[in-house]
Amino acid sequence: MKNFQNKAKLSTYISLLKDRGTSIGFVPTMGALHNGHLSLVNQGLSENDIVVVSIFVNPTQFDNKEDLVKYPRTLEADIALLKTVGDDRIIVYAPTDEDIYGDNIKSQTFTFDGLEHEMEGAFRHGHFDGVGTIVKRLLEIVTPDAAYFGEKDFQQLQIIRKLVELHHLPVKIVGCPIHRADDGLAMSSRNARLTPKHRETASFIYKTLKTAKKKFGTKSAQGVTEWVTEQFKNEPLLELEYFLIADVKTLKPVKRKSTKKAYRAFIAVYAGDIRLIDNIALN
Numbered sequence: 315m316k317n318f319q320n321k322a323k324l325s326t327y328i329s330l331l332k333d334r335g336t337s338i339g340f341v342p343t344m345g346a347l348h349n350g351h352l353s354l355v356n357q358g359l360s361e362n363d364i365v366v367v368s369i370f371v372n373p374t375q376f377d378n379k380e381d382l383v384k385y386p387r388t389l390e391a392d393i394a395l396l397k398t399v400g401d402d403r404i405i406v407y408a409p410t411d412e413d414i415y416g417d418n419i420k421s422q423t424f425t426f427d428g429l430e431h432e433m434e435g436a437f438r439h440g441h442f443d444g445v446g447t448i449v450k451r452l453l454e455i456v457t458p459d460a461a462y463f464g465e466k467d468f469q470q471l472q473i474i475r476k477l478v479e480l481h482h483l484p485v486k487i488v489g490c491p492i493h494r495a496d497d498g499l500a501m502s503s504r505n506a507r508l509t510p511k512h513r514e515t516a517s518f519i520y521k522t523l524k525t526a527k528k529k530f531g532t533k534s535a536q537g538v539t540e541w542v543t544e545q546f547k548n549e550p551l552l553e554l555e556y557f558l559i560a561d562v563k564t565l566k567p568v569k570r571k572s573t574k575k576a577y578r579a580f581i582a583v584y585a586g587d588i589r590l591i592d593n594i595a596l597n
């Protein structure tokens with residue numbers, strides 16, 4: 315498996331591949347890879363000749379210093395895991411902060427037609443400027459035909475679609491279904507940091523989302539939101555940060571349901587000091 319740390323060398327190698335007509339898929343990650351990432355890589359491998367996987371804990375998208383410091387970094391294990399799915403068709407790009415940012419670790423400021431102000435944007439200040447900055451840079455370095463993102467970070471996915479549209483980046487963005495553990499918890503690198511008790515209780519999040527989906531058939535968005543809020547009051551190990559039902563296109567909270575629109579329920583929860591997010595399609 316080829317492994318690059320330097321963007322110029324990677325770009326040169328990718329240019330050679332493209333000259334030979336090789337199609338390139340791209341899976342950007344922050345490492346601590348799990349089966350959710352592997353499902354993105356596998357989808358990339360099924361649709362492209364080669365898949366580039368970037369492994370880079372992007373400092374500019376963390377609004378919380380401690381979260382950045384404690385974010386798991388497991389490069390060797392990540393590479394070993396990638397080898398199990400496609401040793402000769404995967405390229406790893408694991409740059410240093412300097413290779414990406416030089417000596418100026420700062421994000422650009424973006425607007426994404428207002429998508430950036432909702433949910434994660436409201437609770438994690440500057441997060442989507444950081445995500446926009448790194449994803450734009452990585453897309454410019456890797457120049458893939460298609461890039462794969464998980465629907466667990468659904469708002470991020472919609473923002474990246476908007477980034478590509480607004481900046482005319484020549485890449486197809488592919489959203490991939492959420493990968494879940496057997497008990498329903500959405501796979502996330504942060505799950506590894508849950509205490510056993512919190513890990514056990516965290517399955518409550520998806521269970522609640524599934525029931526919320528059922529209730530949305532007969533109740534208003536407000537009614538469902540009140541019900542969910544009530545459920546979390548009875549679950550002392552989990553602290554609800556937000557639950558809301560939003561239009562999938564605008565990500566604005568729904569006021570009155572329309573049969574012509576598609577909705578999703580979004581949730582952010584603290585399990586101890588670990589912040590977990592999840593979402594579910596409602597119609």
Ligand code: PAF
Pocket residue numbers: 342343344370372375445448449467470
């Ligand atoms: O979803 C993630 O892991 C990150 O936000 C991404 C897209 C790799 C950018 O750092």
